[in-house]
Amino acid sequence: MSSKCSKPLPSHFEGPYDSPGFLLWRVSNGWQREQRNALQHIGLTHTQFVVLAVASWFYEKEPLTQARLSQLTGSDPMTISQVVRVLEKAGYFERTPSPRDMRVKVISVSATGRSLAAEAVKIVEATDKKFFMPLGENNSSFISLFQKLL
Numbered sequence: 001m002s003s004k005c006s007k008p009l010p011s012h013f014e015g016p017y018d019s020p021g022f023l024l025w026r027v028s029n030g031w032q033r034e035q036r037n038a039l040q041h042i043g044l045t046h047t048q049f050v051v052l053a054v055a056s057w058f059y060e061k062e063p064l065t066q067a068r069l070s071q072l073t074g075s076d077p078m079t080i081s082q083v084v085r086v087l088e089k090a091g092y093f094e095r096t097p098s099p100r101d102m103r104v105k106v107i108s109v110s111a112t113g114r115s116l117a118a119e120a121v122k123i124v125e126a127t128d129k130k131f132f133m134p135l136g137e138n139n140s141s142f143i144s145l146f147q148k149l150l
Contacts, residue, residue, distance in 0.1 A: 094110055
């Protein structure tokens with residue numbers, strides 16, 4: 001048996017804080033926690049906010065379906081289905097049959113939903129500003145790097 005110290009895992013990294021995946025996971029969890037706390041007082045989860053905000057951005061530009069919301073948000077279809085049902089029940093979304101295909105429902109954002117989205121986006125952007133403040137002048141580089149990953 002060798003007296004030489006070996007790493008506990010066969011990793012390319014010296015430790016977890018050298019791993020970009022682990023760092024992204026940690027940052028993502030912290031960011032999500034901050035957003036969840038910020039949105040809690042207006043009764044939205046972060047996922048509900050994302051779906052409501054994306055629907056608000058696109059509802060006049062194109063007919064929105066659950067499948068299209070799934071594509072636009074990068075969320076799985078089952079999650080979108082559940083969130084759309086909750087937002088519809090709360091009166092933030094309305095679903096009507098598509099004029100092209102009666103099997104498909106077109107999602108529109110109600111006036112109440114647009115009002116809530118406008119309030120929520122201010123909260124989310126203020127939370128983002130505070131969370132990402134330590135990046136300082138590197139913020140735009142950070143955004144560019146994330147855009148490359150997407």
